[in-house]
Amino acid sequence: MSFREKIHWVAFVGLVAGFGWYFLSYPWATANTRSGMLTSVWMLFPTTIIFLVPMIAGSAYFAIRTPKEANLKEDEREKLIHLKGTHAAYYPLVLGVWANIFAMINGLMYGWSVNILMATLVLSELVRVGAQLYYYRRGY
Amino acid sequence: MPRLPFDNDIKTLRFLSGEMTQGDLGDRVGVTRQTIAAIEQGKYSPSLEVAFRIARVFDKPLEEVFRWAGD
Numbered sequence: 343m344s345f346r347e348k349i350h351w352v353a354f355v356g357l358v359a360g361f362g363w364y365f366l367s368y369p370w371a372t373a374n375t376r377s378g379m380l381t382s383v384w385m386l387f388p389t390t391i392i393f394l395v396p397m398i399a400g401s402a403y404f405a406i407r408t409p410k411e412a413n414l415k416e417d418e419r420e421k422l423i424h425l426k427g428t429h430a431a432y433y434p435l436v437l438g439v440w441a442n443i444f445a446m447i448n449g450l451m452y453g454w455s456v457n458i459l460m461a462t463l464v465l466s467e468l469v470r471v472g473a474q475l476y477y478y479r480r481g482y
Numbered sequence: 483m484p485r486l487p488f489d490n491d492i493k494t495l496r497f498l499s500g501e502m503t504q505g506d507l508g509d510r511v512g513v514t515r516q517t518i519a520a521i522e523q524g525k526y527s528p529s530l531e532v533a534f535r536i537a538r539v540f541d542k543p544l545e546e547v548f549r550w551a552g553d
Contacts, residue, residue, distance in 0.1 A: 344516045417513035418529050419520060478516075481525025 345404055345411035346420060347478040352400030354471045360393030361464045368457065378453030382460070419482055427474035431466040438462020485524060489551045492522045495540045511535045 364385055372378040405412035416424065442458045496502040504522070505515040511532060520526035521536075528536070537547045 344514055347516075411514070414514060417517050418532060419513065419517040419526050481520040481523065482527075 344420075344478070345408055345414070346416070347475065348404045349401055350471050350475050350478065352396055352404075354468070354475065356393045356396045356400075357464060357467055357471065359396070360389045360391075361460075363392060364389040365457075365461070373453035373457060374450060376452055379456050382453055382456045422482055423474050423477040426477055427470045430473040431470035434469050435462060435466040438465065486527050487551055488527075488548050489524065490522065490548045492518070492536060492547060495542065495547065499540060507536070507539060510539050 368385065369378070369381060372381065438458065439462065442455060442462070445454055445458055492507070496504070496507060503515075504518040508515045508518045511518070512535065513528075513532060517526065517528075521528050521532075533544060533548060537544045540547060
């Protein structure tokens with residue numbers, strides 16, 4: 343498994359852990375209020391820590407274990423995998439933006455809007471990283 | 483996954499070149515070991531540039547490293 347593939351696994355697990363906690367703990371009953379939006383903002387701090395700490399620790403650990411691989415530039419296959427993953431993530435991103443527009447037109451605001459956008463971002467990232475992991479396993 | 487329409491002899495050529503490892507070949511070509519493995523197994527179609535670089539490492543013409551197998 344290459345250095346970049348390992349880092350993708352760490353990012354995938356970090357995303358699931360960080361934002362899994364966020365979406366399971368969020369007080370959905372208050373989502374459509376200003377306080378719901380502020381709760382979102384405050385919950386982003388621990389979420390970011392849950393996501394970033396394993397990312398930094400994992401990157402450092404794998405870079406120390408395989409310094410040569412860590413310093414290699416992306417080759418053409420990895421660039422292709424990168425592009426394919428980003429392309430796959432475009433679709434949930436578009437769907438999420440449309441969902442947000444629909445929600446705002448129908449009077450949902452603040453917390454819902456923030457949460458729909460956040461869910462869109464997280465879903466897109468999961469699709470991107472997940473697709474890249476799939477292509478790494480498949481060969482390209 | 484559809485199979486690539488060409489085969490390659492990279493594994494044999496590596497063996498004949500002093501049992502060169504995938505990592506060594508990758509270093510000389512400028513790609514990762516995993517990319518060499520994917521090319522060898524017919525999972526990844528390299529760019530023309532990488533194909534030429536691989537052939538140059540073995541001092542062979544391109545068609546002695548990659549062979550068209552489709553119709």
